[in-house]
Amino acid sequence: MLNYQFPRVAASCWRTQIFRGWILSLGLVTVGVTGCGSTTTSSPEEASPEESSRANPGASHPGSASGPAASHQLVDEQNSSSSDSLPSPAMANPPAASSSSGELASSSASATDSVQRPDSAEPIEQLPSPTALIPRLELKSGWSPSQLEDFLGDADAEMGGLINSRSGAMDPQALRTEVERIVTLKRVAAERLSEHPDATEREQANGHRGVLQSLSHLASMGDVKAATELQAVAEESRHSSNPALRADSQLVLIGLAIESLRHGKADAAQRILSLLDELLDTDEQVDVATLMVLGQAKDALLQYEYQDEAEQVRDLILERFSGAQDAEVARMAALIAASGFSQADTALERLDQLRQQWVTAAPEASDPEGDQDAAERVTAAAWRAAVDEVLTTPADVLTVEFLCGASLEAEAVGREDIAAATYEVLQKDFSQRQDALGQVARTALRARENREAVIGQDFDPDLPSVDGRPLKMEDYRGKVVLMPFWSSAFPTSLAVLPNLQEIQAANPDSVAVVGMNLDVAGTDVAGFLQRENLSLPSFRSESDPGADIVNEVAYRFGAVTLLFVAVIDAEGQVVHLDFSGEDLTSEVQKRIR
Incomplete structure (x- = not known):
């Protein structure tokens, strides 16, 4: 993966400002x-x-x-x-x-x-x-x-x-x-x-x-x-x-x-x-x-x-x-x-309230229309104005991470207009900085570019499997492959697996589930699957936390968060990336011959 990860609702990461945790009162x-x-x-x-x-x-x-x-x-x-x-x-x-x-x-x-x-x-x-x-x-x-x-x-x-x-x-x-x-x-x-x-x-x-x-x-x-x-x-x-x-x-x-x-x-x-x-x-x-x-x-x-x-x-x-x-x-x-200062009625708090509105209004598989009235109340222009208000005071790295997380979440829920507006701010205001804020912004921007670039590309990795058995993408030609990226260090990265396996069970001749494991070298990945009683053929792409690119496969796909599922069509091309954790049945139905 890249050098940091966004949580499932990454835009909420700024809330950690109100906690101290390791910042104990030292006396x-x-x-x-x-x-x-x-x-x-x-x-x-x-x-x-x-x-x-x-x-x-x-x-x-x-x-x-x-x-x-x-x-x-x-x-x-x-x-x-x-x-x-x-x-x-x-x-x-x-x-x-x-x-x-x-x-x-x-x-x-x-x-x-x-x-x-x-x-x-x-x-x-x-x-x-x-x-x-x-x-x-x-x-x-x-x-x-x-x-x-x-x-x-x-x-x-x-x-x-x-x-x-x-x-x-x-x-x-x-x-x-x-x-x-x-x-x-x-x-x-x-x-x-x-x-x-x-x-x-x-x-x-x-x-x-x-x-x-x-x-x-x-x-x-x-x-x-x-x-x-x-x-x-x-x-x-x-x-x-x-x-x-x-x-x-x-x-x-x-x-x-x-x-x-x-x-x-x-x-x-x-x-x-x-x-x-x-x-x-x-x-x-x-x-x-x-x-x-x-x-x-x-x-x-x-x-x-x-x-x-x-x-x-x-x-x-x-x-x-x-x-x-x-x-x-x-x-x-x-x-x-x-820490110790109230976050109430701050510009960042108001921005987060807007974020919650468009997340809540986003359509889901069970409600394709979503809350249209609420969605219309948060326009890209209103969002951008709120972001600009936040940036009237000097930003810190948590603010930039909030914006990165919000842009990713906007992608996940289909608010491409808000995502584009946020990425524009990251590009304009932060990408040229030679400090931590610039590093965070460039990581998010590069990940987005990679996610866009991988769509339509063939994917046939030359990688071993987690259990040493032969595993080739060509063996799944003619089937839609659902590929969850996962790590035993983040068990919740497999929270989407039951949904994927349900889709496979409903379409056994047309759908396969093949994982992409991202654990570091030396991890007993096969043992993890056995202990969790999981049946998931997976490629093994070892991560190196000390490298500039922690994981080459995750970098290619622009994966900066787990959950992350790549959808690969019957011809072996990447056709969709999902990091919402939502039901993928409708997406798969569009790809089945």
């Missing part, structure tokens, strides 16, 4: 930043209910509900290992903020006394290990900058193992003690690296970043002294010439400003906006961690009824991310920007 301690380049996230289940509710008091409002947006989470920022990757807002939590889903010691909600860090000038005396199952890290004096950097990486990996429960059977207090020990060692190593006379500027900057991260961890575990030092260190480094250190420091300060907002500080909202402007005042590419911080700031401002300021942050998100080259990042930005 300030949701991601354990472990080291100068590695970020490890603990699961929400690792936090106690009490901690989660204190850290996320607004979790019950509609903006925090999970939903379809979860299916859009395709950016795996949590597994980044780049040495220059930005940290998460985890670094920004002072001890006043209760732990949320990612706190390292989720079972120990109470704050502990300040951790006493060893003198950095002396070798570190190893604390007693809480369990023999944990490898012991040792920090030695006299190490070179490269050895200290290696140690920071080892500390990251060790904490990642602890957070992800790879440390064996540990009680919560033992886990907390071990994490405190590793963080303390890491801080000392980071300070040595930042002050090492032989360290390069990059190594010194990584040392400063390690100090920030260590202080963040300690603060999140209730170390009041570390929390105080964290803000001071961040202020010192917020204008650093090193981009990564500068961004780390600014993210810390933004998180602290959000916490001040939660504690009712009068100027906190304006300080958040000022720090965000400072963070984004760069020509360098900003990453997903920054996007998540912007979303967190917007949500906090909304929660405490700073509507105007929240709208400013929303505009910043769309301005900086909606034109991202990566479609998934652009989609994530659109979801984050829209």
Whole structure:
């Protein structure tokens, strides 16, 4: 298939803007930043209910509900290992903020006394290990900058193992003690690296970043002294010439400003906006961690009824991310920007209401005339005017996907006038853009061209069958072939199969049903058919998600959605494509000799 799929009613995909799903209210301690380049996230289940509710008091409002947006989470920022990757807002939590889903010691909600860090000038005396199952890290004096950097990486990996429960059977207090020990060692190593006379500027900057991260961890575990030092260190480094250190420091300060907002500080909202402007005042590419911080700031401002300021942050998100080259990042930005804001009486809502009218009015096999009065009320001109109203404000990728889905749905229900008007907008306003919006529009336009071009073409693929038995289209000459495109990953792609088999049963000498399977290599397709008790001879066209064209056959047919059925006549030519899921009896009757 092409690089994305429209659902059955694809035009409704914009509704995912109102969900957050994976955009949980992060609080300030949701991601354990472990080291100068590695970020490890603990699961929400690792936090106690009490901690989660204190850290996320607004979790019950509609903006925090999970939903379809979860299916859009395709950016795996949590597994980044780049040495220059930005940290998460985890670094920004002072001890006043209760732990949320990612706190390292989720079972120990109470704050502990300040951790006493060893003198950095002396070798570190190893604390007693809480369990023999944990490898012991040792920090030695006299190490070179490269050895200290290696140690920071080892500390990251060790904490990642602890957070992800790879440390064996540990009680919560033992886990907390071990994490405190590793963080303390890491801080000392980071300070040595930042002050090492032989360290390069990059190594010194990584040392400063390690100090920030260590202080963040300690603060999140209730170390009041570390929390105080964290803000001071961040202020010192917020204008650093090193981009990564500068961004780390600014993210810390933004998180602290959000916490001040939660504690009712009068100027906190304006300080958040000022720090965000400072963070984004760069020509360098900003990453997903920054996007998540912007979303967190917007949500906090909304929660405490700073509507105007929240709208400013929303505009910043769309301005900086909606034109991202990566479609998934652009989609994530659109979801984050829209969450928490009402969609009622917006131009897009009104456009969707029009869409529902012409979908409802469309004729079906059981009612060939449809609702003519309702159909006439939604003219192509009225639809185009509503689209133009939506586009009076800058579009995001979800808006473009809505238009792509609506155009496809218009094709499916026979509203070629509305489909043509929508494709015209995609061509005119988006096809030349060199960003995610342009990619999405070009995909839809190319798919439409391919659907038009395949009609009238012979189709005799040189492909194996799903069960290894010989399968050739020439064996079905003289019959109308109904070919559903399907994948075991999308079982609903075979929802149309009963109708196709009914048509075949009624016309056994004139109709055959032959599938086109699109699963990726290594899928047990035959096993799937056997488990589902399905009898469906099928060609096997393997998909490659990493390729420019994911599936050659689907690309040729312009298939961007499942359900999708190709109708091939008795001479072996493609004569009709259907992606409505409706009864195809009348279409087949026209083709039977």
